[in-house]
Amino acid sequence: MKKIINTPNAPAPIGPYSQAVLVNNMLFASGQIAIDPATGNIIDKSIEEETHQVMKNIKAILDAAEMTFDDIVKTSIFLSDMDFFGKVNDTYGQYFTADFPARETVAVKTLPKNVNVEISITALKS
Template identity: 70%
Template sequence: MKRVINTKNAPAPIGPYNQAIMVKDTLYVSGQIALDAATGELLDSTIEEETTQVMRNLKAVLNAADLDFENIVKTSIFLSDMSLFAKVNEVYGKYFVDNFPARETVAVKTLPKNVNVEISAIAVKF
């Protein structure tokens, strides 16, 4: 049986989906962008700020399911331009200590609200 995970500490979905779905011990987190949950504003003055907000949103969804970054087994990173890879990777790397998750990073033509980065995740309760 699946359980819907939603929290006010992360941006509300902007379409017909949920922030995350828990199936047994696996959490599937929808792609997060740099929207501030409190204000609804996009925090994108720099790619570092944008990525930091994305990671905060991921953390809020994970925490709503009683999980954290160490539970993540896979992420998908979507970039508006591959030239942003190094800066996004630098911020992203600060959220993981070791046993890094599997990951792919791809450049796409456009992302919701014309952001530069979106990250989704799969996490497992150990």
């Protein structure tokens, strides 16, 4: 069974896609960028703040699907510059305690709204 996950606590999609799709017990969340859902503004004072906002948006989607960061099995991180890797990695790591998800991190030419980081996730509800 396919269920669309949508919460006002994460940014509304800026295109023809859903925040996330739950299929049986698997959650596929679209890439999140550092948009504050309350204001619609990009949070970009520092790469750390930007990454924290991305992770807050992911948490809001997980909450809407009745999941937690412990349920994440795979993440994909997209960076505007690989020089951000260390700071993004340190900030991202604060949201996990053990049994870390699989992950890839790649640098890309440009991201939506010219942000520096975008993260998508796949989670499994046990």
